[in-house]
Amino acid sequence: MDELARAPAPWTETEFEQLDLGDARLNKRARILMERFAADPTASVPKACQGWGETMAAYRFFDNDSVDWQAIMAPHWQQTQQRMAALPVVLCLQDT
Secondary structure, three states: OHHHHHOOOOHHHHHOOOOOOOOHHHHHHHHHHHHHHHHOOOOOHHHHOOOHHHHHHHHHHHHOOOOOHHHHHHHHHHHHHHHHHOOOOOOOOOOO
């Protein structure tokens, strides 16, 4: 039990700290989905999710009109800019 209390917070809690989709439940679901898809980026939604309930919750999240992909990505972009600002040189490479 002590190990759980000392475990570091998931990276999504810091990376998406400023996430505001207008509802705490949507914010939480977005962070969960980010963790799942980051763990296996090429996975389908059912494969990435942990069970049928989480899969259905993911599809409801994607179907929610108040969920905007730019609102989800904005905190990530902000965190990325902050990390880059702390470095003397940043290479932004693209492979396509």
